[in-house]
Amino acid sequence: MPGRTADRSSWRALSVCLLAAFMTLLDVSIVNVALPSIKNALHASEGELQWILSGYALTFGLTLVPAGRLGDARSRRAVFMAGLVLFTASSAAAGLAPTILWLVIARLVQGMAGGVLNPQIAGLIQQLFQGGERGRAFGALGATIGIATAAGPLAGGALIALAGPAEGWRWIFYINIPVGLVALVLAWRLLPAPVRGEQQGLDPVGVTLLGVGVLAIMLPFLQERQWHGPGKWLLIPLGAAFLAVFVAWERRHASPLVDLALFRHRSYANGSLIALCYFAGFTAIFFIFTLYLQNGLSYSALGAGLAVTPFALGSGTASAIGGRAVSRYGRHLVVAGLCLVLAGLGAAWAVVEVRPGSGVAWLTALPLLVAGIGSGLVIAPNQTVTLSEVPYTEGGAAAGVLQTGQRIGTAVGIAAVGATFFATVAGSGGDWAAAFRHGLTVLLAFVVLALAVALYDLRKDRRLRPEPAR
Known part of the structure; x- marks a missing residue:
């Protein structure tokens, strides 16, 4: 409850939330490297393969706000557990899929379950933590988001390498079953019971x-x-x-469903816009980089996954640090992170311009590490600052709106960056390095937009801050 210091039970509850968050967010990117295997095993068309990715993102985004509202109005623990059951069952169905239609439907249900789970996590953090501890909790969540997004290709590549291309793709779904069952038991034991009070309508x-x-x-x-x-x-x-x-x-x-008065808070309005612009940029890097490595340079699925590991390591480490520092530095930390992302990805662009050959994964390791550190200083601190003025009773719905913006940003960014990437491949006779650079240019433009909003927010903050007494 507000006004108290988080005890050990709160941190145990957070660990359950982070386990579920990692599982659902990993499934956003882990499927990328498995698409060639799925295509061969189920004789899927390009359009059907696209629905495996976009269907998950679509139902995930559609469910966030209603599920967040339902958790706020009724019971976050009950909604969280319902999402876990649905996600685990749909993962089993995806792994057993005999046809591509079966797999697409299972992925749609998986995305819906992920959208049910995730706003409960932010709502529970708002409920269980205050002040600097809330920043640390969001830092842990940011580390989980960054690692899950970047580690997906690596995990998928490793599973396919171990189980073989014919059946390995099924294990990227089967792996969720034991994790989901363990999380379900822990959620029942460790998550707080609903706070009894006046129940709100569901609109x-x-x-x-x-x-x-x-x-x-x-x-x-x-x-x-x-x-x-x-x-x-x-x-x-x-x-x-x-x-x-x-x-x-x-x-x-x-x-x-959504209290529009939330957008009167400058921190929430600007933070939501920063998240939308940033997610339009940073999530597309894994999409075009793995395509460049696998299709352009004949990297294996595991090799392509290893190439993005520096970003994951940087993001995970910096998120934990950013969560501790955000209460002191606020939006300044987000600005610093965005500048590091621009520097790292700009250096990666230069590397591919100078040395586009097979050793590019080694040469881009340091730039991706820098970009990952920057990303870790953006995601968790921005979420903490954005939700800082939101009452904990509306934490789920507010987080649902914020994450819906992130999903829309992701869809817009991948479409814009992907269109540039594939148009360059087609127009240049298969120059995958040029396609990566052109796609990266569009991606950087989205990050610049996020930086512009963050700088505007800082400028407004200085203007509104009262003059010190003389």
Whole structure:
């Protein structure tokens, strides 16, 4: 509860949350290196393979806000455990998939379960921790996000190498089963029981309006390569119209799905925009780098996964440090992290320009380590500052909105960076190094946007800060 110091039970509860977060976020990127094996085993088309990735991201993003609201209004522990059961069962179904349609449906359910779980984690951190301890808890969560995102290709490559290309892809789903079962038992024992009080309404109309709006905006980006023709982009203004109706509805509703007053807090509004822009950039690096290594330089799945390990190590270490330092440095830490990301990825661009051959994985190790350190100083501190003024009773829904923005940013970034990447490959006769550099240029532009918002926030903070007494 607010106002108290976190005890040992709070940190035990956090460990369960981090285990579930790692499992669900790992599945965002672990499948990338398994796609060639899945294509051969299930005779999948390019469009069907795309749905294995984009379907997970889509249902994950659609579920975040309603699930966060449900946890706030009823029981975060119960919703968390329901998400764990669904994720574990859908992982088993994905591993057993006899056809590509079966696998796509299982991935859709997996994404939905991940979207149910994740806002409960942020809500529980808001509930269990205060002050500097909350920053440390979000630092641990940020480390988990960074490591899971970057370690996915490595873990997937290792499992395929151990089990073989024919059956190895199934084990990237089977591995979730024992982890999910252990987490389920620990969640029942260690997560706090719901706080009894006045239960809030669930706003089904708001859920529907928000869901349709987010779906219409995300779908064209997720299907950018498979859905040919300009007609798909008409969904974006349609989605914007649904979101406008959603805002109007929420302002009049007695128990809204999202309290729009949250956006009156500058920390929450600017932090959400920083997260959207940054996730549009940083998550695309794994997508185009593994494609460059595997398709352009004939790296194995394991080799491509090892190449992004420096980013994971830097991100995990810096997130823990950033979580401890954010209460002192605030948004300044985010600005410093974004500058390191730009420096590291800019150096990687230069390396590929000068030495694009097979040794590029070794030559980019240090730049990726620097970028990973920067990323660790962005994700956790930004989340801590963004949610710092949010009441803990609204922590789940607020985190759901924040993470929905991250998912939309990811979809937009991968679509924009991927379109540039593949257009360069096609137009240059297969110059994968040039494609990587051009894609990286678009990626850096998104990070620059995030930096511009962070600097604007700092400037406003200085203007609003009271003059010291003379």
